[in-house]
Structure formats: C-alpha cells, structure tokens
Amino acid sequence: MNPVNYLYLAALLFTIGAVGVLVRRNAIVLFMCVELMLNACNLALVTFSRLHGNLDGQIIAFFTMVVAAAEVVVGLAIIVSVFRTRHSASVDDTNLMKL
C-alpha cells in the first residue's frame, strides 16, 4: 500500500479537526477536535519517518503524545471547573474578561 495514502488520511483528519474547532461551541467537542488535529499530525510524522527511513518522526510523535496527555489533564480540569461554576460548557459564555 502506498504510504502517501496515510498522508491524505492525515490531511483529512486534520481538516475535520480544524473545522470542528472553528464551528463548534461545546468545549468538550472543541477539545476532541484539537486531539484529532494532534493525532493527524502524529500520523503524518510517522508516515514521513517511514518514507525517509529514519526514526526522528516516530520520536517526535511520542513527544506529542506526552504533551497531549498533559494538555488533556489540565484542559479537562479547567472545563470541569468552568462547567461547575457556570453550568455550561459553551466557550461563548466564558466571557468574563471581555469588556
């Protein structure tokens, strides 16, 4: 199977994630879309690693996963906290700092 197809898949996943971030309001969905974009990047990195025949891309993919795991921990904690105080996970409602 041609490895370039994985790149197409990665581009597709990234686009879905990006559009999701742009059009959705629910913080959880937004969060999942960001994860989708990160994983699309990981897929692209692994594919390039395979194409070039070295392990750099796969190592970076591991790093990305670690960072993403940390981000999920912090991000979810914030979302839960916001939901508890405001009874809503909509990102449009968190506008206390807006003039």
Add this chain to the structure above:
Amino acid sequence: MDNLIPVLVAVPLLGAALLLCGGRRLDRVGHLLGTLLAFASFGVGLALFFSMLGRATDQRPIHDHLFTWIPVNGFQAEVGFQLDQLSMTFVLLITGVGSLIHLYSIGYMAHDEKRRRFFGYLNLFLAAMLLLVLADNYLLLYVGWEGVGLASYLLIGFWQHKPSAATAAKKAFLVNRVGDVGLSIAVMLMFTTFGTFAFTPVFAHASQATQATLTGIGLMLLLAACGKSAQVPLQSWLGDAMEGPTPVSALIHAATMVTAGVYLITRSSAIFNLAPTAQLATVVVGAVTLLFGAIIGCAKDDIKKALAGSTMSQIGYMVLAAGLGPIGYVFAIMHLVTHGFFKAGLFLGAGSVMHGMNDEVDMRKYGGLRKYMPLTFVTFGLGYLAIIGFPGLSGFFSKDKIIEAAFAHGGTEGWILGTCAMVGAAVTAFYMTRVMLMTFFGERRWVDDAEGNQPHPHESPAVMGIPMVILAFGSVLAGGLFSINSSFVNWLSPVTGYEEGHSPLSTTEVTTGTMVVLVLGVGVAWLMYGRRPVPAVPPLGSLLTRAARRDLLQDDFNHVVLVSGGSHLTRFLVYLEGRGLDGLVNGIAALVGGTSGRVRRVQNGYVRSYALSMFGGALVLVATTLLMRAVA
C-alpha cells in the same frame, strides 16, 4: 539724625500693616492711629528739614544705604534712601498735606463702617509715595511707583459695592500699567547701557551714552510719567477716579500719585537735558494736556470731575515746565507744591459741600451755598483765587513763572508754548469761576433726592474745617514765601539746576497778559453763569461742549482704536488657535480614536475567530513557502 530717613517710610507702613491686619479690635481707634502716624511721619520730615536747613548747601543731600536687596554677581539691587532738596520738598508736601487729609477723613468717613481699612489704605498710599521720592535708585523707585498704583486702586475702588467704582479702579490700574511698562523698559535700558540703575552713577555717565539711547530712556520715562500723572494719551483714568471718596481724590490730586510723574521727569533731569527729542515730546504732552484738561473742566457739571479736569490741566503746566529744561524744573516743582495746597483745599471744600448736600455732586443742584457754608465758601474761595492766579496768591507766582519760562523757550516753539499756557490760564479762570458761581452764588436750586429727602446744607464739623483753613493759608501764602528773594529757586537749584530764561517778553508784559486773560476768563464766566440763572437741566450746548462732557471723546477713542482692535485681534487668535492648532491635535486624536474603534471589533472575544485567523495565517505562511520554493 540722618538715619531717620527710613523712619519716614516705616511709620506710615507700620500704620498700614497694623490697620489692615489688626482686625475689628482696632475699629474704634483705627482712624486716630492712622492720623497720628501720618502726623508722626510729618514730624520726622520737619525734623529732617530743619536739620537740612542747618547745613551748608553742598552738604544738604544725605544718603542712607540700608542693605543689598538682590546681591547677584553683576546685578546689585540696593535699598538706599537719598534725601536732597527735591526729595525733601516732596516729603513735606506728601506728609503735610497727607496728614491734613487724614484729619479731614476722620470727619468725612465718620459713618463708614470700613473706616479702619480706609485709613490703612491712606497710610499705605503715603508710605508708597514716600518710598518713591526717597529711593536712591530707579528699581526702588519702581517699587514705590507700583505701591502707589496699588494704593490708588484700593482707594478708588473703596466703595466697591458700586460697580462704577470697581470699574474706575480697574481702569486706573490698567491705564497705569501702560505707563509702568514704560518705566520698566527705561530701567532695563539704563541697566544695559550703564550697568546700574542708581541715580548718581547713571546721571554721572549719562553724557557717555548715545543720543538714541538717551532719547529712548527719556521717552520711556515720559510714558511712565504720562500714566501716573494722567497726561495725554494716558489721561482717561483720572476723571473716573472721582468714584473714590473725596479725601482720596484730594490725596491723589494734591500730594501723591499725579505728582509722581513730574517728580520722575525732574529727578531724571540729567537724562532729559541731553535728549532734546524727549524734551520736545514732554513739552508737547504738557501743552496738549493743559488745554485738554481745561476744556474738559469747562463742560463738567459734576463738581469733582470739573476739579479733575483742572488737575489734569495744572499737571500739564508742570510737565510743560519740566520739559523746558533747566529754565523750568524749579517752577514745575514750585507749581506742584502750591498746586498741592490749593487743589487739596478745593477738593476738601468740594467734599464739604457734598457732605452738606447728601452727597449730591451735580453743581446744577447747588446754588447760593455761601450763606449756609461760610467757612467752606471762604476756604474754597481762597483756593479758587489761588488757582486762577489772582495777584499775590500762590498760583499767581508759580503759574506766571511757567508761562514766562514757556516764552523763554525761544523761537517759534516758545511762542506757541507760551500762547498755549496763556490760553490755558484764561480757560482756567473761566471754569473755576464757573464752579464757584454755580456752587456758592445764584439762586438755590437743590431739590429732593430720590428718597424724597430735602437737603439741609450745613457747615461741616471742625475736624473737617481745620484742614481746609490750614490749606487755605497755604494757598494764599506759599507762592509769596517761595518767591521772596527767589528762596525756592535757591533751595532747589543745586539739585535740578537752574538757568535764567531769556524771554522775548518782559516779566511785566507776561504778568499784564495773564491779568488780561484772567479778567477775560472770569468775565465770560460771570456773563454766562453769574448774570443769568443757571438752568437746572444742562442745555444741549455746542459740539465742543458735548464732546467735552464726554471727556473729549477720550474713552471713545480708546474704545475704537485700542479696545476693539485688541478684541478683534484676540478673536482672530482664538479662531486661529481653535481651528488651527487645536484642530490639528484634535484631528490626529480623532483619527487614532476612530481607527482603533474599528480595529477593536476584530477582538470579539470568540476563540474560534482567533483560531480562524491563526489557521488563515498558517495557510498564508505555507502557501508563501511553497510559492517561493516553486519560484526558486
């Protein structure tokens, strides 16, 4: 003995400080304290005078250096007093006549609730004027000069609840400022030219300065003198200054304030003698003013304003004499002293008349007062005879000498000046006779005032009468005393210099001439105001009369030329400033504000729109990179 000079100034200054800061607890004794201190100052002046008389002529001027006011390298402002014959004459006039006016004010201001403050201001006036004539340099003189301006402002506007008085005070102050600018420029010119402004070195080095500098200094000093002495073109404040209480008018017109200009010119004789152009300007100012004031005096129905016109005219004589140079200085001062006596007497008499007539000032509502106020009539009458130059009285000696000196100026100028002075004498006789006839002779014309009170003309109390009597004696005797053996000339000439004038007319001819114009003036006045009854409503009068009633259109002139021009200029500048400078600054502010207001909308607070811009930016970056690679 000699270190008494500062005491002269300090005593009235102390009085002013006590009375103005002492508060209500001094209300009951304030007027007595102020009068006592004025007389104390007069006593010190007399002591110094006799001490001076006891010394030889060249030993007479004394000098007392007190301290250095501003000790800066290259600029030494000293505080020192100089008492010579000229200053001595002024000291005696200021403190002597000033004290009498204090005494008179006790009676005149008896019912005024602000009496204590009034006497404080009077003392301040004396102190400032004494500082002016005793200073040994121009800077200290300037301090006194400004002090006189301040005191006159406070006193003219003393009844400041009357808007007219408040306005008159402001007008006097503002017009005086114009003259003050002249004095300050003169002092600066002196400092740049001579490196000092003390009298002695300036006069000693005057001959080394260029002609242009001397003329400049002279003209600026003349401008200053015009402001203080109410000479054309800065004369307009004097008539309005009559809004002050009558003793103030007497003080301003006789002893202080208006004499300051004549003093300044005479004191600066060393400069004027070397600047013929400035001298010419001085005589022109004097001659114009003496006619100007006299004409105004003829048309006024307000007794005080008629006397104010008279003062303007008489000071014009003095300035004319002072402009004539060494042939005139002595007579300028002599006329100043005799004028001090009779003008103070006339004003106090006018105040006494007003006191008895419910403060009525319109002479058309007087008439026949000689029966009711015999003392005022006699003292006022003697002052009247003195001012018109009745033979043997003060004005006769001093004014004739000025007329003679004017003829002695020489050439066509001399004839013109002499004729002006002669005509002035005729007009003086006319308007003073008019005042006399309208006030004391004829039928009684007084009517009920606005509240329906019938005036009861009565003689004033003794405290007002005594100063009037003393001043009347001065008006009668001073001129004769000064003229015996030329005593006044001998007294003053070491300071001012003196030259015998060579008049184309002999003394007898001048005297005959003045007698003829005197009789003429009195006769015409009698024909117009004595022989037939005075109408209670002023007749329309000729064009000149109507102009003179409006002070010969001086205010209209000032308004059209200076006030409206100035306000148009100001309005133009305000427009320029508003539309030009402010417009530019406000425009930039509006541009920045408007732009940022629009740009601000991009920051809408929605995360997704920020994300969109991030994606857009990343897209552009990637596209650019690819494009560059494709091109390369």
